[in-house]
Amino acid sequence: MSISRRKFLGWLGVAGISTVLDKRVYAASNKHFSGYPDSGGVLYDNVLCIGCRDCENGCNQVNELPQPDKPFDDLSILDNKRRTSPKAYTVVNRYDGIKDAKGPVYRKIQCNHCLEPACASSCFVKAYTKTETGAVTYDSSVCVGCRYCMIACPFEIPTYEYDKALTPRIMKCTMCYPRLLKGKLPGCVQLCPTEALTFGKRTQLIKTARERIRKYPDRYIDHIYGEHEMGGTSWLYLSGVPFRDLGMREDLGITPAPELTKGALGSVPIIVGLWPAVLTGMYALSKRKEKIAREEKEEAVATALAKASAEAEEKLSKVLTEAEVKNQTAIEGAVKKALGKVADNQTKEGT
Amino acid sequence: MPRESATASKTVLSSFDQALKDLVKALRETFISPFGFVYIIIILLGLILTILRFTKGLAGVTNLSDYNAWGIWIGFDLLTGVALAAGGFVTSAAVYIFGYKKYHFAVRPAILTGFLGYALVIVALNYDVGRPWRMPYPFILQQGTTSVLFEVGACVVLYFLVLFMEFCPAALEWLGLKKLRKQLIKLTLVLTIFGVILSTLHQSSLGSLFLIAPSKLHPLWYSSYLPIFFFVSSVFAGFSIVIFESALSHRFFGDKMDEALQKGREDLALGFGKAASLVLAGYFAVKIFGISVDNHWHLLGTPYGIWFLVELLGFVALPCFLYAVGVRDRNLTIIKWAAICTVIGVMLNRLNISLIAFNWHLPSADRYFPHWMEIAISVFIVTLGIVAFRIIASMMPILHDHPDYND
């Protein structure tokens, strides 16, 4: 009985300790966030892309964007490089004459839907959301129009309706979030004739991409763009030519955007916490200095006065004793002189 | 008792219409003056452009693009404006916290400029931002707390209030509201400390704004030290602008200055000059450390590197040296020039980071250059500030102590 109780208590103790230990383990300081589990993404494979602009067409239809200046089956527009604009969430560019590339190479540009979006991190009104589907969405109903997201985005994707006076919005690819919720494909993926755009779970897409590289080592560059860039993006790229030849930046680093401002923002509470102490300390110091200064001054004055009067007394008495032998008039004369001295002595030292 | 109050209210009333008289006088002085005409022209133009801005949108008046989302309204009006408005917190800190009582006369002008400076920054933002009326959203609707801009916004607004309260006494003296003024005066120290805290936060955060774009800002300017650079530079910017200002106001408002201020000017220039010189030296040092920790020495040989050196040597090292010489020789002219040089330097630095060295990787075709209307609007806003300063300075006890109040 008693033993069993002791045992029982012992177990309790062990249990308690172990749970504590467990907590410690889980509260490890080096936290790691790997994004929404099996969120979606798209793999763009420019080896399969034929530059037909059907993706632009699909995007245009889904998002009810204005008709383009050149119809989507007019490919002459590919002769010059374009970027995303308020009228086109996605554009395809053609690159000719790239070293050891058979023909023209294409590049599709649209929001990469970062795992840790810079736009979301930079938005001071939370207009951006990284959704569980992988899509990064934007809510124009709260947007103030500060355009900090455009500054922050390393891929220069968000665009702005500069020509709207009162209701300008940021315009950017939404990965067709509403369609995703309905279980449909993004417009561009839907219309792509060659599956140069593959929709799927990001984890699976990375496997697929690796497999393609493994099977056709001399058709692909051995790099999946977006796997790690800026902490990883939901949109991934395979290419037959170096990404830099397609104007895709390879110097972005792998640091997710929130990490970049972490330190600076972290210092805010520190300053708020410590400045008051420091500053009031300074204040106290300066006050004290003043006080001491004042006291010293007063003291000095007092002592000076005292000294002066003392001297005066002494002189006076001395003169008197000397004066005994002299006659009255002499005495008076001397006395007057002495007093006079004292007087201007005092005026001298009194001030 | 009732009689007293009656007399009190009478005096209040009298001081009120006195104030009104002052106002009218001030307005007349300001606009019917050699500059008056220029002011009016600029303000009229500004109003026209304002209409354009809010009817045609940003596209109507700016050269902003999808690559260059921020122009001079941010680079100059916001960044430079805030940096140069640092005079307020620097001076009040020096006087009320560090106990340099002898500079007390400089506090009010500095506070006023700071106050107006921030006011103008806010005005400018109303032009730059897409939907100005939504500016409170981040604070009342959804708090984007991960954003550096959120912190900047919050601090700027709060500090603006602080400056307002610090400025109030002058206004209240003008209006003759003694009691209220007394209450405010009591708050001086608290306000000052708040001011320093908030300034530290947002001055540095303006630098942090760019931490999120390492791939766009030229490596020589991008550094994890950006917030520190911005704060430190704001400090010597503050010192310099105060020196510069006192020189100016001596020139223009000599008549409104009491002899205390006249005498104090030299003192101030020497004191602040020495301080600025030291801070500049420190800034110079940390900038160098900034290069060495990122090992960007090799970039100094490139064109951008030369430009960087121009900024660092011409507008940091040089004024630092000038200040030192000026202080040694007790030479106000040198100090004044040092101050000017520093102010330009800070301006240059802010423009470099926000415009010139930003998006440096883009082909020149995609780079930004301000539209004349953008510049015009900036000029308009600055003019508003100057006018406001003139009016207020000429009717309120800013550059001189009010006879009734001697505490």
Next chain:
Amino acid sequence: MEGIYYTLQDFFTYTKSVTYILIVVVLLAMVGFWRFLTDRDEN
């Protein structure tokens, strides 16, 4: 520059050491500068 260094460790070892040297230089320079700035305050 990064091309020369393959590990963060190497990169830091280099940059930090350079920085430390600079720190010493700056400290000395600052002392000199302070003297330059204030050597006349007495008179």
Next chain:
Amino acid sequence: MKKRRSLIGLAGILLTVTIVFIYTGRAHLAQEPSGYSKGKRADIVTIDIMSKFGPLERSEVMFLHDLHTETLEKKKKDCTTCHLMEKEDPSLPRPARLSLKFKRHKDLDKQEVMDIYHNECMACHKEMSDEGEKAGPIEACGECHLKETNVSSSQQPIILDKSLHFRHSEANKDTETGEGDCALCHHEYNKSTKKLFYAKGKEGSCRYCHKMVTEENRISVRLASHQACVDCHRKKLDQNKGKTSGGEHVAGPVKCSGCHDLKNQQEIERVKDVPRIKRNQPDIVLIQANGRNPDKQKSTLKMNPVPFDHRAHEQYNDTCIECHHESLDSCTKTCHTQRGSRDGADIQLERAMHQIDAKISCMGCHETKQQDKNCAGCHTFMAKNRKHIESTCLVCHMTPSGGGPENGQKPEVFAGMLLQTRSVLKDTYSDEDIPEKIIIGELMYQYGPVEFPHRKIVKTLVSNIVDNRLAGYFHAEKGTICQACHHNSPETKKPPNCTSCHGRPFDEKNPLRPGLKAAYHQKCIGCHEEMNIEKPSPTGCADCHKIVGLPQL
């Protein structure tokens, strides 16, 4: 006084800081690549000889050789102005030649070499400039010791292929015998007499002995070729002086660009069907594994031996070294034995023949042949790392039908016999078995059905490769050609059609399998692109589809 001193002091600090900045900047800048080259030349000789004597004090010198040769020519001067003639020396293994070094035979010591360059170069430059001509640098070091240059080398290695070899032997053919004078270039080294001598039937590529770098008494292939070729060309040039050549070449090039400039190389006349180089090589070989003891072949024979048409392959390749990389001996005998030997760097016969990513191996070379546009259409889409079907092994490792070395038959005879019996693609199934047209209508969504000229395509594929022996052997089976589209299924007369495997896109169970629409487009467009078929073009929807409007979601 004090003031001025400290003023100067501070100024000094600032100045030094600036200088340090700019210096470090420049220094690093110099290390960076000097941007895009403005000029390309084939005659760049980098003079970095001093690195022999320790680290370079100044950057090496970029010397434009042809530039100097030409200038000297104009002044009626020849190579000997810079290159000294060796004196006949019995101890030398070869006749005396021009030294390839500048104004010297050996690099004795640092100072001397340096002086030679400085004095001799500048002396000549000086001389010229004194005559008021455009001359090279004289005083300024930096003008020769350039940190960055805007000229880059376009030097191409020159390959002495069959055609060029033939032209040389023709040019030096003995008038009576009509035999080419092989001794002119080919030689062996006699260790005892320390002399070079010509050994008939032992000729081989220079590279067999002359390696990339000089090894004791064997000079590098670079030196060897320049000494031999250029020297010979030079002599010929002198002999044929005055002889006004009626189009026919006076002598080979002596200038760098003559051999090493791509344009000039292309201008070198290529002889059509070069007569076979005779060096008692076999016509047909029986490649078989040789174990430890080559004499008891039977014991170690593991795999069907491979009959190899050596003669044919001579025609397919430009040089012998494309296969015979170390010597002209048999690859199996001593080097690539079944288990590998030290001579063969322990590369077994299997790897030597099958290493698919090594161009020099049989399969490696055959793999590259698949890049031909007639093959690429199908073969590009076969995974590099695919497992090769057993049946294809037997194409080379033919199953012997009687005979063979075991039965005392001579290997080459046996090999020849095998080669006769090797089956080749003649034709695929008979027309009635090949549907003529196929209407692809599964995806009639916005576009009308596609009329797919099935038989025409099959016929074209066959006709494309029917004359290609390599392809012929591997597509001998009637069904093989169908695999071009009907992949991942056995070779039969009635293969499954696309819809049986391809359907809804992005099937999570088979992430690597494209949906039907993509399957069609990838296969058709991909193949057309690889075979450079302009029409139908990848984006010309109307070329295949009937009705066309912009696709709707």
